[in-house]
Amino acid sequence: xxxxxxxxxxxxxxxAQRLPxxxxxxxxxxxxxxxxxxxxxxxxxxxxxxxxxxxxxxxxLALGLNIVVGFAGLLDLGYAxxxxxxxxxxxxxxxxxxxLHLPFWLLLFLAAAFAxxxxxxxxxxxxxxxxxxxxxVTLGFGEIVPQIFQNLTKYTGGPNGIGALDFxxxxxxxxxxxxxxxxxxxxxxxxxxxFFAYNxxxxxxxxxxxxxxxxxxxxxxxxxxTTAVKLAAFALGASFSGLxxxxxxxxxxxxxxxxxxxxxxxxxxSMLVLGGMGNIPGVIVGALVLVLxxxxxxxQANTIAAGAGLHVDFGNYHFxxxxxxxxGIMLFRPEGLLPSRQRKEELHHAxx
Amino acid sequence: xxxxxxxxxxxxxxxxxxALIALGYTMVYGIIGLINFAHGDVYTLGSxxxxxxxxxxxxxxxxxxVALVVDVAIALIGAALLCGIVGVLIxxxxxxxxxxxxxxxxxxxxxxxxxxxxxxxxxWKGPAPVPFPAVVPNPSVMIAGVAVGAQQFLLVGLAVVMxxxxxxxxxxxxxxxxxRATAEDRDAAxxxxxxxxxxxxLTFLIGSALAGVAGFVSGVYYQSTWFxxxxxxxxxxxxxAVLGGIGNIAGAMLGGFLIGIIESFATWKFGGQWSNVTxxxxxxxxxxxxxxxxxxxxxxxxx
Numbered sequence: 001x002x003x004x005x006x007x008x009x010x011x012x013x014x015x016a017q018r019l020p021x022x023x024x025x026x027x028x029x030x031x032x033x034x035x036x037x038x039x040x041x042x043x044x045x046x047x048x049x050x051x052x053x054x055x056x057x058x059x060x061l062a063l064g065l066n067i068v069v070g071f072a073g074l075l076d077l078g079y080a081x082x083x084x085x086x087x088x089x090x091x092x093x094x095x096x097x098x099x100l101h102l103p104f105w106l107l108l109f110l111a112a113a114f115a116x117x118x119x120x121x122x123x124x125x126x127x128x129x130x131x132x133x134x135x136x137v138t139l140g141f142g143e144i145v146p147q148i149f150q151n152l153t154k155y156t157g158g159p160n161g162i163g164a165l166d167f168x169x170x171x172x173x174x175x176x177x178x179x180x181x182x183x184x185x186x187x188x189x190x191x192x193x194x195f196f197a198y199n200x201x202x203x204x205x206x207x208x209x210x211x212x213x214x215x216x217x218x219x220x221x222x223x224x225x226t227t228a229v230k231l232a233a234f235a236l237g238a239s240f241s242g243l244x245x246x247x248x249x250x251x252x253x254x255x256x257x258x259x260x261x262x263x264x265x266x267x268x269x270s271m272l273v274l275g276g277m278g279n280i281p282g283v284i285v286g287a288l289v290l291v292l293x294x295x296x297x298x299x300q301a302n303t304i305a306a307g308a309g310l311h312v313d314f315g316n317y318h319f320x321x322x323x324x325x326x327x328g329i330m331l332f333r334p335e336g337l338l339p340s341r342q343r344k345e346e347l348h349h350a351x352x
Numbered sequence: 353x354x355x356x357x358x359x360x361x362x363x364x365x366x367x368x369x370x371a372l373i374a375l376g377y378t379m380v381y382g383i384i385g386l387i388n389f390a391h392g393d394v395y396t397l398g399s400x401x402x403x404x405x406x407x408x409x410x411x412x413x414x415x416x417x418v419a420l421v422v423d424v425a426i427a428l429i430g431a432a433l434l435c436g437i438v439g440v441l442i443x444x445x446x447x448x449x450x451x452x453x454x455x456x457x458x459x460x461x462x463x464x465x466x467x468x469x470x471x472x473x474x475x476w477k478g479p480a481p482v483p484f485p486a487v488v489p490n491p492s493v494m495i496a497g498v499a500v501g502a503q504q505f506l507l508v509g510l511a512v513v514m515x516x517x518x519x520x521x522x523x524x525x526x527x528x529x530x531x532r533a534t535a536e537d538r539d540a541a542x543x544x545x546x547x548x549x550x551x552x553x554l555t556f557l558i559g560s561a562l563a564g565v566a567g568f569v570s571g572v573y574y575q576s577t578w579f580x581x582x583x584x585x586x587x588x589x590x591x592x593a594v595l596g597g598i599g600n601i602a603g604a605m606l607g608g609f610l611i612g613i614i615e616s617f618a619t620w621k622f623g624g625q626w627s628n629v630t631x632x633x634x635x636x637x638x639x640x641x642x643x644x645x646x647x648x649x650x651x652x653x654x655x
Contacts, residue, residue, distance in 0.1 A: 125640045130455075132385075132459050136387060137635070141636065266463060273460060316474060323466070323467030323470075326460050326464025327446055327464035327465060331446065334453070
């Protein structure tokens with residue numbers, strides 16, 4: 001059953017991508033949105049919406065990283081750090097840890113703002129670096145942040161993290177253990193993220209990002225303030241991750257440093273690479289495919305293998321899958337599986 | 353003072369390992385401008401190869417006399433050779449096609465290769481750290497009141513010998529000259545009749561073989577190895593290469609020893625849980641304030 005949701009969502013996004021007519025495209029997305037909104041009325045299976053909410057969190061992360069990597073062309077290998085900052089913001093301000101119990105909705109904004117501030121703190125000194133050096137700096141940052149959360153035991157609970165986070169509530173009604181409310185929150189945030197992502201892409205700022213991505217020197221000579229524009233990409237991308245972190249923490253009711261390791265950053269990069277960096281429908285599909293593989297296909301493969309008397313843990317093959325995606329796509333289809341027409345032209349033109 | 357010296361010696365030994373790994377980063381970066389992210393995993397692979405060879409030889413503990421020399425030589429050379437071959441294969445299969453692609457494409461590919469190697473090693477020897485036989489006896493000598501083990505001497509000695517040999521090779525042989533010429537200007541070197549592909553393969557062969565040596569040595573020194581070791585060690589060795597000035601061989605050695613000493617002191621002063629934070633903070637600071645490193649020349653964005 002869970003497959004149906006993923007396959008339908010992926011199919012709709014792929015078809016919408018192919019449609020030349022903008023109105024039809026929008027209509028199709030709207031239809032998918034309405035269907036997803038109504039789904040809990042007909043499907044009473046809580047675990048389905050649990051997986052879908054997780055998938056949504058990764059769609060949110062992929063949309064955010066897409067601004068940095070896809071639009072502006074800055075390879076950020078420490079994106080999970082901002083996710084961690086968002087999650088810990090919620091964990092520290094809505095839990096018995098400091099006996100602060102700020103409301104979820106306020107913390108959504110706060111965490112997005114915090115993450116953006118950290119994006120600027122990291123970006124301001126480093127954004128004049130060349131692309132590959134920038135990637136390594138972000139990787140270093142991504143290593144430092146969870147390590148600091150792990151080391152400051154007094155404030156963050158150390159390696160065990162912080163548990164028993166508050167359940168969010170709306171109009172006085174607590175979400176509790178129920179997954180459906182989180183699913184709706186995630187859907188709403190994706191809608192918001194899509195709105196921002198599309199409008200940013202088509203804005204003056206978005207065109208500046210793409211100009212930098214294609215040729216930074218030329219962009220600078222056209223009068224683009226490259227540092228400011230790159231900082232904006234970092235801050236906005238980070239803020240998406242902060243939002244995702246809050247929902248992730250609240251839903252899990254737990255944060256710990258090992259949830260935000262390098263593998264998470266690489267997973268999100270793999271989603272972008274798979275779907276097509278810079279293309280919004282592409283990265284959504286990339287995120288959905290990888291979540292489907294990680295959270296549904298591999299565990300089921302384990303069950304099937306165990307049923308056949310085999311002792312294979314397919315959960316051990318995650319790294320291999322991410323690695324194979326990164327290598328395979330870069331070598332054979334650098335524009336990703338679902339690229340925008342423009343990006344495809346750019347890449348193949350550059351290669352020629 | 354006693355503790356200071358002890359930490360200094362530890363740091364130098366650790367630095368020997370980083371320096372050997374850093375050489376591979378710096379050579380590859382110098383010649384094709386790629387941060388070979390998978391290099392740290394080739395280093396771990398070296399310790400896995402050495403362990404497998406030692407096991408095949410039936411070695412499980414300390415060796416003495418002729419057996420010590422012969423078995424260690426076989427394991428060392430075997431690990432270096434196998435790693436060299438792996439390095440060349442990686443270049444041929446994954447990086448060569450992307451030599452003229454936008455700069456980030458090969459870097460992303462290198463991360464992918466790193467993940468694949470880690471996964472292969474995880475399946476090969478399991479997810480937990482694996483014990484490595486302490487093949488080399490470790491009698492200690494007192495230097496200024498601090499016990500320094502024979503293994504530490506061996507480690508540093510081996511690292512220094514390798515580095516000197518590499519310097520001699522690069523500066524005094526035809527192939528070394530071809531490598532320097534290719535690093536300087538690939539097109540011009542090709543016009544001068546240098547076989548670019550062969551030269552780049554040679555660079556990967558040497559760099560990866562040195563990582564293999566480092567893998568063997570670290571196995572002996574720590575008496576354990578782990579599929580994920582290469583990620584942290586690789587990042588630190590890369591920091592060393594950047595600190596010394598990337599592309600600069602002498603810089604990689606200097607940077608390696610400095611990072612080893614810094615990590616050792618950070619562990620002593622702030623505790624082990626802060627050593628990574630310290631090294632990565634240095635990485636960021638060096639890249640931000642002095643991207644050319646201690647011995648490197650200024651680098652410019654290539655068109």
